[in-house]
Amino acid sequence: MKKIFWVFCSITTMSLLLSCSKTVNDRTADTGPLLPADADADAGTWKTILLNAPDEIALNAPAPNTTPDYRAEINEIKGWQANLSAADKKIVAYWSAGAVLRWNEIMRELVAKHNLPPYQNEDGTYPVPSAVNPLAYPQFPFANPPYAARAYAYISGAQYDALVAAWHYKQLYGRKAPYTVDSSLQVFGQKTLLPSYPSTEGVIIGAAVEMFKLMFPGDQDYIQQKAEEHKRAAIISGANVRSDVDAGIALGKAVAQKFVSRARVDGTGSAGGNATIWSGLETSTVDKGEMPWYSLELPKRPPMLPLFGKVKPFLFDSATVVALRPGPPPSAYSDVMKKDAEEVLNIVKNASREQLAIVHLWADGAGTVTPPGHWNTIAAEDFIKKNYSEVRWARNMALLNMTMMDAAIVCWETKYYYFNPRPTQMNPAIKTLTGIPNFPAYISGHATFSSAAAVILGHMLPEREQAYEKMAKEASMSRLYGGIHYRTDCEAGYETGAKIGLKAVARAVTDGAE
Amino acid sequence: MTKYFFRIMICLTAIIPCTKGHAQTDADAIMTNKNQLCNGFLYNYSSWDHYWEGGLKRNNLNLGTVSTQSVMYMANYGITNNLNLIAGLPYVWTKASDGTLAGMKGIQDISAFLKWRFFNHKTGNNSIAVYTVGGFSTPLSNYTPDYQPLSIGLGSTNLTAKAMLDYRYKNFTITGSAAYTWRSNLTIDRDAYYEDNQIHFTDKAEMPDVTNLQLRAGYRSKYLVAEGILNQMTTHGGGDITRNNMPFPSNRMNATSAGVFVKYTIPAFTHLELVGMANYTLDGRNAGQSTSYGGGIFYIFYLSKKSNPAYK
Incomplete structure (x- = not known):
């Protein structure tokens, strides 16, 4: 008896002790400082997205490093470094992992916060x-997938163009980095021979x-707080003086x-449509002899961004959007479609635990x-593992996100062109393993986004090409396993996405970076 | 003896889940006598059509009424008159009456508790007893907890420690208990989630610990137990469900509920015991306002002659 107790006691006490340290860290929380393998010194010549030339925005020459002002700026860094608080050390460590990385994470955080359909x-x-x-x-915005794709693209794109301009001016003015001017400064990060004016971190913050x-x-308080922290970290790091x-x-x-100017007129503002447009989609589908989509939410919610297909893409023009639209899905009244819906029903009814995890x-x-x-x-x-320079980080993120924004445009154009029903509308017996998105089925957004992303990422990181392809296929099929898409939606989305990826x-x- | 006592104390600083379904035998001040094995099945039906989204009470037309049903096998063995081992294993299935989301079903968490009455004093019509309960529960199947509110459980491994004080005057009783549950972290199928006002780029989620306070009072005799119950569950951490969002397993889930519990042992056939219960959630946070009913039938093996009350 005693023995059993002892065993029980040991197990429980041990589990108890184990359970004490529960702190969960983000995967990127402990990322070390970014030490670029290649400074990409020539990035000032890379092809910009919206800037007509890297010097389109004028930037005054910096004061010489011999001025009293400059000395004062160096002393400011020394002052910071001499009295580093634990909080400052934390901030420096956080931002040194990469400026583009951290702002990308903040961007994702705000999307997640705002990705909630209004009550x-x-x-x-x-x-x-x-x-x-x-x-x-x-709250504004409702950061749904098209909105998010666009936000990611604009923010990444602006950071990229700003960095190309910065690289141009760095080479033009050649102001030496503080650690080169004064070797007694500590450096948190890498010492490169790249000039420090204007500051890499600064342009990323500004953009x-x-x-x-x-x-x-609505998140200005949070953004400004992050920007202030980042600015402080940039100065403390020893790589920039305040004027940089x-x-x-x-x-x-x-x-x-x-x-910003482009975004204001890119068509997103009116992409939500209005009651006339919503009912017009329905009647025009009926006129074509097809079964129109309707919302499966209660109460019925207007379709998500029906005119997003008309938003101005980054990588091609609007005529190409139409040209990329795949042929029609099987008619909702056809036997083929009935069979497709039956397949969905069978899959959700018999979903394995592995499939549920994929969903x-x-x-x-x-x-x-x-x-x-x-x-x-x-x-x-x-990218963390690749030790890219900030400008290459930005370039790759911009390419990826422009690709996915354009994928959203082509996908949404297709969805509202065909305006076809979701599987559950065809057969209410189909209970889904995840929420049914509030827009037409054909083609799958997940499939389009994922294969477009996989193609451009596979180009950037050839060693990961097959892994990306596998992930993209899994992401596509997850929608079938979840019961919210027919197989044809996933397949056509996958093919279309790949075409968009190739444009990128x-x-x-x-663009001069390869 | 002191050494023995100390070891048991260590071991009882562990255990009990606050999940759906069970809780009667580890929560009450009733002991199964030495060499009795009470085992059987308990069915429970719990449903809600309103819930608290943070502090906001609302319904959800896309869920309608969410119901959870369970059948639990339970066994309670009297190691001594003052020490019981209780184990349970429920099969759970969920359903939303409206909307398109599929319900889930499967084996939920296996649990084991040790209930120890370490102090029992009687003078005339008054008696007082002190109990400590230690327990453990862990998922026995690989169900997904991150599909709230239709998951069959919360997915964590739990250790609970409980102290209970019972006072009895003739057949009238009042019992108070306090329990603390440590919950292990969760691994979810997703690669990231937004909870408690921030993004988490990880598939691990911290499950805040939970306390349960309970007060029960009623009538207790040899064959009949009837008690009213007040229960308060408090989660020490976790975020609120944001506006019109789905719940997350680590949300700050609180609930205050009231219920009744009845147990009847058939005098003519003391091998058989019937149990009935009902519970209603009065107030909550990030939880459904559930109403639940349960009933069970238990068969008692008297493993020694002496353990049969009919024998006495």
């Missing part, structure tokens, strides 16, 4: 978030802050203005970073 009004209609009054319910004002206007950072921020903001891994539904965000996560964690590859091979 209905008393009368069964739905309120629309207002950019003018972003903190009132429903981010300016873009976030547009994309997440300030010039960088000003340049980053000015470059971002070009992206949930890739669901990326409400309250998450969305599928484009998921691919940012995948990319970021791979075509840009990648000519």
Whole structure:
């Protein structure tokens, strides 16, 4: 008897002790300082996205390093470094992992925070978030997948263009980095021979802050706090004096203005449509002899961003969007479609635990970073291992995110062109293993996003090409396993996404970075 | 003896789940006598159509009524008159009456508790007893906890320690207990999640610990037990469900509930015991306002002649 007790006691006490340390860390929390394998010194010549030339935004020459002002700036760094608090050390360690990485994570965090469909009004209609009054319910934005794809693209794109401009000016003015001027400075990060004016961190902060004002206007307190922290970390790090950072921020903001101006007129503002457009989609589908999609939410919610297909893409023009649209899905009245729906029913009814895990891994539904965000996560964690320079980080993120924004545009154009029902609308017996997105089925957004992302990422990291392809296929099929897409949606989405990915590859091979 | 006592104390600083379904025998001040093995099945039906999203009470047309049913095999063995070993294993299935989400089903968490009455004093019509309960539960199947509110459980491995004080005057009793449950972290199928106002780029989730306070009072005789119960569950950490979002397993789930519990041993056939219970959630946070009913039938083996009350 005693023995049994002892065994029981030992097991429970031990588990108890184990359970004491429960702290969970992010996978990237302990990422060490970014030490670029290649400084990409020539990045000032890389092809920009919106800037006509890297010097389109003028930047004054810095004061010479011999001035008293400059000495004062060096002394400021020394002052910081002499009295580093634990909090400052933490901030420096956090930001030194990579400026583009950290702002990318912040961007994903804000998407997840805002990716929530508004609750209905008393009368069964739905309120629309207002950019003018972003903190009132429903908060602006509703960061659904197309919105998120676009936000990721603009923020990444602005950071990239700003960095190309920064690299141009770094070489033009050749101001030596503080640690080169004064070798007694500590450096948290890598010493490169790259000039420090304007600051790399500064342009990234400036571009981010300016873009976030547009994309997440209600989160300014958080953004400004992050920006202040980052600026402080940049100075403490010994790689920039204050005037480097300030010039960088000003340049980053000015470059971002070009992206803001474009975003204001890219068509997203009117992509939500109105009651006339919503009912027009239904009647025109009926007129074509097809079964129109309807919302499976209660109360019925207007379709998500029906005019997002008309938003201006980054990698090609709107005529190409139409040209990329795949042929029609099987008619909802056809036997083929009935069979397809039956397949969905069989799959969800017999889903294995492995399939359920796949459904949930890739669901990326409400309250998450969305599928484009998921691919940012995948990319970021791979890029960390590559030790890219910040400008290459930004270039790769921009390419990835422009690809996925354009994938959203093509996918949404297709969805609303065919406006076909989800499997559960065809057969209400199909109970789903994840939420049914509130827009038509054909083609699968997940499939389109994922294969587009896999193609461009596979181009950047050839050694991971097959892994990305496998993930993209799994992401596509997860929608069938979850009961929310027919197989044809996934397959057609996958093929279409790959075509969009190739457009990005075509840009990648000519932008001067390869 | 002191050494023995000390060891048991260590071991009882462990155990009990606050999950759906069970809780009667580890929660009450009733002991199974030495060499009795009471075992049987308990069915429970729990449902809600309103829930608290953070502090906001609401319904959800896309869920309708969410119901959880379970059948639990339970066994309670009297190691001594003052020390019981209780084990349970439920099969659980869930359903949403509206909307499109599929319910889940499967074997949930196996649990084991040791209940020890280490102090028992009687003077005339009054008696007082002190209990300590230690328990452990862990998922026995690989169900997914991150599909709330339709998951069949919360997925963590739990250790619970409980102290219980019981006072009895003739056949009238009042029992108070306090329990603390340590919950292990969770691994979910997703690669990241947003909870408690921040993103977490990890598939691990911290499960905050939980306390349960319970007060029960009623009538207890040889064949009949009837008690009213007040229960308060408090989760020490975790975030609220954000507006119109789905719940997450590590949410700060609180609930105050009231219920009744009845147990009847058939006098003519003391091998058979019937149990009935009902419970209603009065107030909560990140939890459903559930109403639940349960009933069970238990068969008692008297493994020694002396252990049969009919023998006495």
